[in-house]
Amino acid sequence: AGRREGKRLAHDDFAAVAADLVRRGITLPRRIAAEGGSNGGLLIANMLTRYPERFGALFCMVPLIDMRRYTKLLAGASWIDEYGDPDKADDWAFLKEISAYHTATPGQPYPPILLATMRRDDRVHPGHARKMAAKLQALGYPAYFYEASAGGHGYGKDNREQAALISLGTNFLRSAIGWHADGFNNGPGARQGRTSDD
DSSP: OSSGHHHHHHHHHHHHHHHHHTTTSSOOGGGGGEEEEEEHHHHHHHHHOGGGGGGEEEEEOOOOOOTGGGGSSGGGGHHHHHOOOOTTTHHHHHHHHHHHHHHHTTTTOOOOOOOOOEEEOOSTTTTHHHHHHHHHTTTTTTEEEEESOOOOOOOOOHHHHHHHHEEEEEOOOOOOOOTTTTTOOOOTTTTTOOTOOO
């Protein structure tokens, strides 16, 4: 169900979970952080452009983002069965709805996002993250970019590099939503710990 035209529905389901956490009083949108890589990076990029009001921060790793050109880059052509063929008008009609590069627009309430890629990724081309970060920054959004010189699609060449990337992303998310080891910080000078609005 999460293939081709159904990919958008899978993204809708993820966003619905975030909305339900707020509806049930468990948290607030500004306290929700999400991360994903590869196909999960496509998901996270769509949370940014389609459901920005539901998240406080996003971490998007080795993402698939430009669905217009994905088949022309590295292994992209081998994924046509899952995503669709952007060179066919009928397929592009639904692909453009999940192509975050094409749906990013000015004046939206986009939360901070960290886009991370690997220069030697042989599955998803680093150009996806590079282009998206550049576009978001040009539009004035709080978009941050990290590119490791080593490592491939597995987030690094060894456990140390993988841990460093996860640590970078985790620290970014924690900082962006105001979470610290001993609780939340609601702004400059605020006391540490949970407050009634957390």
